[in-house]
Amino acid sequence: xxxxxxxxxxxxxxxxxxxxxxxxxxxxxxxxxxxxxxxxxxxxxxxxxxxxxxxxxxxxxxxxxxxxxxxxxxxxxxxxxxxxxxxxxxxxxxxxxxxxxxxxxxxxxxxxxxxxxxxxxxxxxxxxxxxxxxxxxxxxxxxxxxxxxxxxxxxxxxxxxxxxxxxxxxxxxxxxxxxxxxxxxxxxxxxxxxxxxxxxxxxxxxxxxxxxxxxxxxxxxxxxxxxxxxxxxxxxxxxxxxxxxxxxxxxxxxxxxxxxxxxxxxxxxxxxxxxxxxxxxxxxxxxxxxxxxxxxxxxxxxxxxxxxxxxxxxxxxxxxxxxxxxxxxxxxxxxxxxxxxxxxxxxxxxxxxxxxxx
Amino acid sequence: xxxxxxxxxxxxxxxxxxxxxxxxxxxxxxxxxxxxxxxxxxxxxxxxxxxxxxxxxxxxxxxxxxxxxxxxxxxxxxxxxxxxxxxxxxxxxxxxxxxxxxxxxxxxxxxxxxxxxxxxxxxxxxxxxxxxxxxxxxxxxxxxxxxxxxxxxxxxxxxxxxxxxxxxxxxxxxxxxxxxxxxxxxxxxxxxxxxxxxxxxxxxxxxxxxxxxxxxxxxxxxxxxxxxxxxxxxxxxxxxxxxx
Amino acid sequence: xxxxxxxxxxxxxxxxxxxxxxxxxxxxxxxxxxxxxxxxxxxxxxxxxxxxxxxxxxxxxxxxxxxxxxxxxxxxxxxxxxxxxxxxxxxxxxxxxxxxxxxxxxxxxxxxxxxxxxxxxxxxxxxxxxxxxxxxxxxxxxxxxxxxxxxxxxxxxxxxxxxxxxxxxxxxxxxxxxx
Numbered sequence: 001x002x003x004x005x006x007x008x009x010x011x012x013x014x015x016x017x018x019x020x021x022x023x024x025x026x027x028x029x030x031x032x033x034x035x036x037x038x039x040x041x042x043x044x045x046x047x048x049x050x051x052x053x054x055x056x057x058x059x060x061x062x063x064x065x066x067x068x069x070x071x072x073x074x075x076x077x078x079x080x081x082x083x084x085x086x087x088x089x090x091x092x093x094x095x096x097x098x099x100x101x102x103x104x105x106x107x108x109x110x111x112x113x114x115x116x117x118x119x120x121x122x123x124x125x126x127x128x129x130x131x132x133x134x135x136x137x138x139x140x141x142x143x144x145x146x147x148x149x150x151x152x153x154x155x156x157x158x159x160x161x162x163x164x165x166x167x168x169x170x171x172x173x174x175x176x177x178x179x180x181x182x183x184x185x186x187x188x189x190x191x192x193x194x195x196x197x198x199x200x201x202x203x204x205x206x207x208x209x210x211x212x213x214x215x216x217x218x219x220x221x222x223x224x225x226x227x228x229x230x231x232x233x234x235x236x237x238x239x240x241x242x243x244x245x246x247x248x249x250x251x252x253x254x255x256x257x258x259x260x261x262x263x264x265x266x267x268x269x270x271x272x273x274x275x276x277x278x279x280x281x282x283x284x285x286x287x288x289x290x291x292x293x294x295x296x297x298x299x300x301x302x303x304x305x306x307x308x309x310x311x312x313x314x315x316x317x318x319x320x321x322x323x324x325x326x327x328x329x330x331x332x333x334x335x336x337x338x339x340x341x342x343x344x345x346x347x348x349x350x351x352x353x354x355x356x357x358x
Numbered sequence: 359x360x361x362x363x364x365x366x367x368x369x370x371x372x373x374x375x376x377x378x379x380x381x382x383x384x385x386x387x388x389x390x391x392x393x394x395x396x397x398x399x400x401x402x403x404x405x406x407x408x409x410x411x412x413x414x415x416x417x418x419x420x421x422x423x424x425x426x427x428x429x430x431x432x433x434x435x436x437x438x439x440x441x442x443x444x445x446x447x448x449x450x451x452x453x454x455x456x457x458x459x460x461x462x463x464x465x466x467x468x469x470x471x472x473x474x475x476x477x478x479x480x481x482x483x484x485x486x487x488x489x490x491x492x493x494x495x496x497x498x499x500x501x502x503x504x505x506x507x508x509x510x511x512x513x514x515x516x517x518x519x520x521x522x523x524x525x526x527x528x529x530x531x532x533x534x535x536x537x538x539x540x541x542x543x544x545x546x547x548x549x550x551x552x553x554x555x556x557x558x559x560x561x562x563x564x565x566x567x568x569x570x571x572x573x574x575x576x577x578x579x580x581x582x583x584x585x586x587x588x589x590x591x592x593x594x595x596x597x598x599x600x601x602x
Numbered sequence: 603x604x605x606x607x608x609x610x611x612x613x614x615x616x617x618x619x620x621x622x623x624x625x626x627x628x629x630x631x632x633x634x635x636x637x638x639x640x641x642x643x644x645x646x647x648x649x650x651x652x653x654x655x656x657x658x659x660x661x662x663x664x665x666x667x668x669x670x671x672x673x674x675x676x677x678x679x680x681x682x683x684x685x686x687x688x689x690x691x692x693x694x695x696x697x698x699x700x701x702x703x704x705x706x707x708x709x710x711x712x713x714x715x716x717x718x719x720x721x722x723x724x725x726x727x728x729x730x731x732x733x734x735x736x737x738x739x740x741x742x743x744x745x746x747x748x749x750x751x752x753x754x755x756x757x758x759x760x761x762x763x764x765x766x767x768x769x770x771x772x773x774x775x776x777x778x779x780x781x
Contacts, residue, residue: 006626006637024441026433032641050440055466059433062426062463066406066434069424072441092427115641176664177622177637179629190441197422199445201401202369208416210407210425256663263662334665 003182009144010035010174013103013167014043016151017075021188022101023049024074026063028056030082031115032171033105037077047185057082061089061102068093068100069209071196073155073188077103079171080113083121084129090164091130095211097195099158099165102136103151106170106255108305108332116332117171119255120306125168126283126314135284136166137232140254142279144178152183159193161232168283170305172256172334232285239287240279243269245295247276249344250323252315253303254280257335261303264340275344288318299347300325303335308358316357326354368395375418377411380579382569383450383479385536386545387415390450390477393549394421403446404438406431408455411485415450429460432467435474446556448475453494453566454484457517461493468526468562475552476564478519481571482590489574493517496593502574519566520595529560531600535568535591537583548598560602568594603658605744606666609731610651610683611675611696616731620673621652623735627745627753628656636664649678656744671742673734675717680704694738696730713741720776729773736777747778 007015014036017025025040027033037053044051050067054060060076068074078086083104093100104125108118128134137157139150150167158165191198200206212221242265244250253261258279268275276297278290300323302312309327316325328335328343346352370391377384394400405421407413409428416423426434431449439447449456456464456478467474483501484490490503494517498507508516523531530552534545545567552563568590570582577585607624609617618639625637638653653666668688674680675696681704687693689709695702698718705712717733724733732754739750751774755767 006622006629024437026437050437052436052440054433055462059430059436059463059466062430062433063437065426065437066424067437067441070404070438070441074437088427089430096425172638172664175639175641177625178635178664197404197424198442199401199404200420200422202420206420206422208423208425210416210423259662262660334663336667337662 004179005182006177006179007144008035008175008177009141009147009169010105011039012144012148012180013077013151013169013174014039016148016183017101017154018043018047018049019183019185020152020155021073021186022075022155023047023188023190024064024067024072025049025076026052026054026060026067026074027077028054028060028082030079032107032117032174033077033079033103035174036103036105040075057085058089061086064100064102065089065093065096065098068098069096069197071190071193071198075101075103075151077105079105080107080109080121081111084124087124087129090136091132091134092211093164094134094136095132095213096209097162098209099155099162101151101154101158101165101167103167103169105174106168114332115171117256117334118305118332119170119257120310121168122283122304122306122310125166135229136164137161137236137285138166138168138283140168140280140283141173142255142258143173144176144180147173148180148183155188157236161228162195163228163232168255170255236282237285237287237289238281239290240281241290241293242277242279243274244276244278244290244293246274247294247297248274249299249301249347250276250278250294250297251301251303251340252278252280252311254283254311257303257305260335260337261340264337267337268341268344271341273341273344273348275341286314286318291319297323299323301343301347302327303330303340304328305330305332305334307331309355313357324354326352368392370395370400370419370421372420373418376414378573380570380572380582381411382481382536382567382571383411383414385542386450386477386479386567386569387419389536389542389546390549391419393546393553397550397553399446399553402444403448404442406434406438406447406449408449408451408460410452410455412450412452412455412479429455429458430463431455431476432460432463432465432472436467436470436472439472439474446475446553448477448553448556451476451478452485453478453480453482454492457493457519465522468523468528468564471526471528471561473556473559473561475556477549477552478564478566479569480566481569481574483571483574485571485574489571496589518594519564520599523564524599526562528562528564528600529555529602530563530565530598532564532598533566533568533594533596535586535596537587551601555602604661605656605671606669607654607656607671607673608651608666608669608683608686609654609673610649610679611731613650615650615675616728617650617673617675618652620731620735621654623732623750623754623757624654624656624744626757627750630753630756631745631749633657634659634661636661638664649676649682651679651683671738673738674700675730675734677701677704692742694734694741696734698730713737715777715780717777721773724769724773724776726769726773729770732770732773733777736774737780738777740778740780747774750774
């Protein structure tokens with residue numbers, strides 16, 4: 001029988017990474033993700049991996065770059081301002097095609113912000129964050145189990161595309177305890193990938209892991225890179241649809257908000273209100289294929305923990321702006337089921353118009 | 359009289375370098391290439407590149423390279439050595455990378471006594487971007503961002519790695535230059551010794567090499583060498599400072 | 603059926619552990635469960651609390667905004683949380699440290715037990731939380747005494763604290779045997 005642990009989401013994420021073959025972790029303490037760091041401090045030693053508490057987030061992200069360049073499955077994690085500090089390093093991962101994995105346990109606020117839950121890293125996480133043309137392959141867990149499972153598979157996903165993977169979790173998922181089924185250990189040999197740097201004898205071509213700027217003919221590389229990203233968009237869209245086909249109003253939410261939205265769909269349907277939910281599991285690529293399931297939809301409503309409706313902008317973009325699109329924004333508070341239903345009723349009654357995009 | 363001819367370049371040097379005429383980096387790269395070849399450790403060496411003129415070693419040396427963001431060699435080397443402890447992990451850094459933007463990472467690697475090696479090329483300026491003020495720019499020295507010369511009042515004091523690191527628990531700290539064959543020889547010995555410290559698991563090693571930047575100093579190659587000898591060497595503590 | 607519980611008290615009174623024991627006992631009964639702590643600055647000293655949700659169905663939110671049950675082990679926690687309890691909900695107070703006169707709600711069921719004094723009398727002051735859980739098991743139908751005792755002992759066994767199980771069972775029974 002599979003082993004079930006009752007552990008925090010952050011711990012599940014760390015254990016999922018360990019089970020998935022992660023043998024290098026570097027990070028820096030920041031609430032609400034420090035359990036990932038602490039779990040790694042204990043577990044890497046037990047599995048023969050390396051744990052480094054970096055002197056900063058900047059150091060940590062670059063440690064992961066280097067460890068991954070040398071072939072080892074590697075992870076870093078942070079939150080809020082710490083995630084901001086890692087953006088330069090992540091841009092280098094993309095350019096050097098380093099398949100590193102980073103977890104961002106979102107907390108709320110601008111700058112230092114607060115330590116409570118939030119979903120206002122969306123723009124930064126999905127729209128690049130560092131300089132240059134890129135999106136990270138972004139997974140959005142909404143349970144402790146998904147924290148484990150997404151971390152578990154993230155390394156293979158990153159390696160498949162030689163592109164970084166971001167696990168965009170949040171403080172609620174990270175701090176809560178739920179039962180979580182543990183996955184079996186994956187075997188991974190750090191020498192198995194041909195691009196990994198491990199020292200080259202004279203006479204064989206040496207390897208350089210570097211920002212593309214210094215190495216590749218730029219036009220060829222650009223074309224290759226764009227095609228890679230197009231393939232990712234075509235093949236990696238993932239989502240969950242709940243009562244979407246006949247939905248009059250379709251909610252869109254990810255992470256913790258998607259659980260509340262799902263609860264709202266169940267409760268609204270008991271009252272005869274046809275709510276549905278599209279829950280992106282990948283935020284990039286955005287699961288725009290999901291919109292083809294809508295048949296009777298009159299409006300889209302995002303449910304998200306920020307002020308400006310960051311996620312709503314992408315919903316407008318990827319749905320082709322074919323529906324009036326609203327946002328229920330709850331800033332630092334987790335949304336409430338009854339508030340979502342009340343909002344839907346107001347739309348049906350024609351009492352509210354969507355706000356301008358910020 | 360027997361005429362001395364230049365030695366054949368070691369096998370690691372795969373083509374001509376791309377540095378300016380009279381640049382110190384090319385001399386240092388040749389020194390390092392000779393040491394790696396003589397120690398027969400090319401296949402066991404991974405060089406962490408800085409970003410700056412120094413990174414151009416990549417084009418002329420057949421050795422594996424990892425290039426993190428500018429200055430982050432202390433972090434990257436820490437990770438590299440820990441995941442592949444049997445490899446020689448070293449950087450050829452600039453003074454801007456190692457002592458300004460990357461000072462935190464450099465110092466953190468040193469204070470943890472990571473078993474890695476820094477070779478820092480100190481040319482007292484940012485070479486690649488056009489000779490701006492670096493931590494090592496001397497008081498009174500012109501730079502392209504301090505056109506009236508560096509002053510303590512306006513720009514603060516300069517950085518001396520020996521003053522900063524001499525009391526750390528690290529394996530090896532030396533400062534050398536390349537202004538003459540005998541100085542080149544001393545540098546080569548220091549390079550070898552630093553790598554031997556790493557081989558023997560002794561801990562952190564750093565060799566700072568005073569190198570000329572004729573282009574940004576506005577001097578001929580010969581004048582630039584004389585400048586190091588007459589202006590820089592007298593101000594600095596030279597030689598082996600820590601040798602554990 | 604969904605039951606939302608808040609456990610609150612001083613840091614060090616074991617309210618987070620109390621919540622985990624409820625979580626574990628419910629998990630052993632094949633319920634859907636979540637546990638969510640206060641964290642960060644509040645973790646050391648000051649007040650601590652956790653939210654426990656026990657449900658027959660998938661749980662949407664791990665936050666108990668309007669708990670069915672509130673356990674308060676100190677006065678400040680009563681002030682902070684009593685207004686959130688659902689009308690008709692249950693309020694468990696530790697009368698050793700909470701002044702009953704501070705209870706302003708009249709539309710909830712009040713359950714009073716001097717659990718800190720009881721724990722001290724057992725020479726096991728740190729087990730006040732477990733005394734309260736015994737009392738809670740008696741006054742609700744969440745768990746039978748045997749169900750809870752067994753899951754509690756298993757929980758402590760798993761977390762390497764099994765050697766205190768005898769004392770913990772004694773604390774649990776003292777709470778359970780209250781009127």
